[in-house]
Amino acid sequence: MVMQDMFRKEVLRIQAEIVRRLEDTDGYGLNDSMRDSLGELSLADNHPADIGDELFEREKDLGLRQMDELQLKATQHALRALDAGTYGTCEVCKTPIPVSRLKANPLATQCVQCKQESERTHIDLPRPVEEEFLDPPFSRTLPEEKESVEFDREDAWQAVDRYNQRQGIDE
16 A cells, blocks of 8 residues: 555656646647747748748647647556556556566556567557648648539549550550
8 A cells, every 4th residue: 555655646746747847838839829939920931941940849849748748648547547456457468567667667557568569569659740730631721521613632633644544655
């Protein structure tokens, strides 16, 4: 019971640190628009390289905030496990997680062997948050829900495909 209390205090300390960091950094500055953070009235007259540093910092802050949010979820998961009495038990093989591992990483949910196996076999690792805007291609700019008489991506493909059907063109 003493060990459980020690781990609960440590998980609560980690949780408080993450919450404090998110509050102190105002969400890593991502609550402000990029225009406001740069102090520019317009980015139209700037070469993209002029804001390269700022864009890198913005992407870094986005990644840091996402990491903090994932860690915050992990602390909540650990606190639920402590309340349920399952903290310190591997979620995969149900064996006790060594105390030395829990001291090193109080948010661990798997024993070392299961975690290594999970990392070795799972290739569906989380992708960077920026990629949410890239998939599927054209989804934000060319909606296909309604019929349209505009020249869209399908029309563009058909126009290009006509060249492949011309006589004398070898593939």
